[in-house]
Amino acid sequence: MWGDRGKVMNIFVKSTLVASIFCTALVGTFPAYGKELPRVLILATGGTIAGVSNNNSAVGGYDSGKVKANDLVNAVPQIKEVANCDVEQFCNIGSQDMNGQVWVKLNERVNNALVNQHYDAVVITHGTDTMEETAYFLENTLQSDSPVVFVGAMRPTSAISPDGPSNLYDAIKVAIDPDSKKRGVLVTMGGDIFESRDIYKSDINSLYSYASRCCGPVGSVDEGVVNFYAPPIPAERPCWGVPPDAVLPRVDILHAYAGCTGDSIDAAVNCGARGIVIAGVGNGNMSKDYIDAVKRAVGKGVIVVRSSRVTKGFVNRNHEISDDELGTVASYDLSPEHARILLQLIIYHLDNEPTQKDKLNVQKCFEGKYFLKR
Numbered sequence: 001m002w003g004d005r006g007k008v009m010n011i012f013v014k015s016t017l018v019a020s021i022f023c024t025a026l027v028g029t030f031p032a033y034g035k036e037l038p039r040v041l042i043l044a045t046g047g048t049i050a051g052v053s054n055n056n057s058a059v060g061g062y063d064s065g066k067v068k069a070n071d072l073v074n075a076v077p078q079i080k081e082v083a084n085c086d087v088e089q090f091c092n093i094g095s096q097d098m099n100g101q102v103w104v105k106l107n108e109r110v111n112n113a114l115v116n117q118h119y120d121a122v123v124i125t126h127g128t129d130t131m132e133e134t135a136y137f138l139e140n141t142l143q144s145d146s147p148v149v150f151v152g153a154m155r156p157t158s159a160i161s162p163d164g165p166s167n168l169y170d171a172i173k174v175a176i177d178p179d180s181k182k183r184g185v186l187v188t189m190g191g192d193i194f195e196s197r198d199i200y201k202s203d204i205n206s207l208y209s210y211a212s213r214c215c216g217p218v219g220s221v222d223e224g225v226v227n228f229y230a231p232p233i234p235a236e237r238p239c240w241g242v243p244p245d246a247v248l249p250r251v252d253i254l255h256a257y258a259g260c261t262g263d264s265i266d267a268a269v270n271c272g273a274r275g276i277v278i279a280g281v282g283n284g285n286m287s288k289d290y291i292d293a294v295k296r297a298v299g300k301g302v303i304v305v306r307s308s309r310v311t312k313g314f315v316n317r318n319h320e321i322s323d324d325e326l327g328t329v330a331s332y333d334l335s336p337e338h339a340r341i342l343l344q345l346i347i348y349h350l351d352n353e354p355t356q357k358d359k360l361n362v363q364k365c366f367e368g369k370y371f372l373k374r
């Protein structure tokens with residue numbers, strides 16, 4: 001019985017092998033021929049993933065944002081086997097030079113790709129220095145549940161062993177995974193998948209340079225094999241849509257530290273800051289001098305949010321500082337950089353939709369419990 005079964009299996013294996021050799025010869029490098037591959041738009045913005053050595057050496061100094069988008073993608077031929085990708089050079093900068101003007105245009109491009117051009121997903125290559133900011137901006141402004149995945153690299157293309165190609169392949173696999181939908185904007189780095197609200201760059205050098213503030217990674221991707229640890233949370237996502245010509249208001253971040261004096265807060269207000277985020281010590285704490293300056297700022301109509309320079313935990317309302325008395329907002333789990341982006345969007349909307357003024361509770365926006373409907 002087992003012998004016969006073995007024979008049958010053998011015939012099956014052999015004929016399958018012959019058929020697959022024949023098919024591979026027929027369609028070249030496209031094993032998924034006949035199946036419609038997902039359509040992915042890759043937007044390249046620069047960063048180390050597109051970096052190249054500036055001294056003819058595989059180690060040492062390099063310049064971000066040098067390699068062209070098409071070359072990045074062509075360096076990973078396996079991508080063609082899993083997705084039909086269109087590639088666009090959106091910009092080519094080190095992400096230290098990323099800014100609000102690029103964000104609003106990027107938001108428009110991604111929305112257009114997902115809503116009007118019906119791409120299945122968008123992958124954005126980006127420098128790791130500010131990737132958490134761009135990702136969180138889009139998290140708040142996108143109008144689609146389709147996957148948007150950010151990816152970067154810690155080593156330039158010219159390194160002895162660059163991490164960009166495998167990270168890019170991983171990002172494509174995450175983007176086309178059906179379980180990636182309705183998770184908002186994701187970031188894949190070094191085999192981890194993160195939600196954009198919860199991340200920060202945690203290591204200057206390591207290939208595993210991103211970490212989560214509170215919740216941990218939401219999944220992993222190992223040589224293109226995607227696993228999520230839990231289904232997406234069925235929450236209404238925020239949508240603070242902005243037009244591509246929007247000018248975001250100035251919001252500054254000011255660090256608290258031993259001996260910090262409030263004149264830096266006064267200076268920010270005098271320079272036109274409409275909002276200020278305090279990267280406080282501990283639970284959003286700050287010196288008495290800072291508190292006095294915050295009072296002055298709030299008195300002038302500046303919205304002040306208390307966040308923390310500590311990378312884990314929640315800044316709770318009315319903990320050691322009374323937000324009720326001071327007129328401040330607690331950032332809860334948002335990092336100073338994320339709180340700044342949310343505050344920019346809130347102030348932009350208050351300016352442009354004055355009817356929201358009475359309805360909109362800024363503190364609730366930071367709690368994540370009040371989201372404008374799409």
Ligand code: ASP
Pocket residue numbers: 046047048049064093094095096126127128129130152153154
């Ligand atoms: N300075 C680079 C950038 O953010 C660093 C990186 O990509 O890792 O563009």
